[in-house]
Amino acid sequence: MKKMMMTLVALLSMTMSYAADENANNANANAAYDMTVNYNSLSYALNLSSDQLESVKDVHRTFCVEMMNAANAPKEDKAQLVNKAVVKDLKYMHFILDKDQYRKYVMLLNATMNNRGLK
Template identity: 50%
Template structure:
């Protein structure tokens, strides 16, 4: 009888541990997914990489702020709408940047954006 209690207690403890671990894994995935949509771009680093002039820096900073906001809005959207919102945010960002940057700067920006999106698993 004593052995039966030990086995049942052990089974209960193991099942609670497994349930807790599964919940932790879900929380980690949610956090990782939310972090994938955070775009806090350093304007200084981007301005150095693209060799932006003073006027371009201000405009690019505003564009990046808008892009970051749209990506965060996409992160909280339903799964059915998320991909469409991400693609819309990317298209808007690229169209705004195309207007502000010259050809060389724009090509470099597209490369940087693609690498970032690929690293975060958002480029499909």
């Protein structure tokens, strides 16, 4: 009986350890989809006017929500949702930013997506 209880305790502890590791991996995977930025730094990098900054904030907040929706989606839908969010974000940013600002924004977004393993 004692051996059976010890085996059960060992089995439960291994299962709990595995679950904790899986939750940590899920948290790390979802962190890659968190696209929040420092708007002051973005404004400086793109040389945004105050009107542009407000518009960029609104569009980027929507982009962040869409990326988090992609993070929580089933695995087979993630790539499609990420692509859809990026295309929509770029379309709106193209309308807000001038040619040089847009080029810099695309470079920043590409670097971010590549660094997070989303592309």
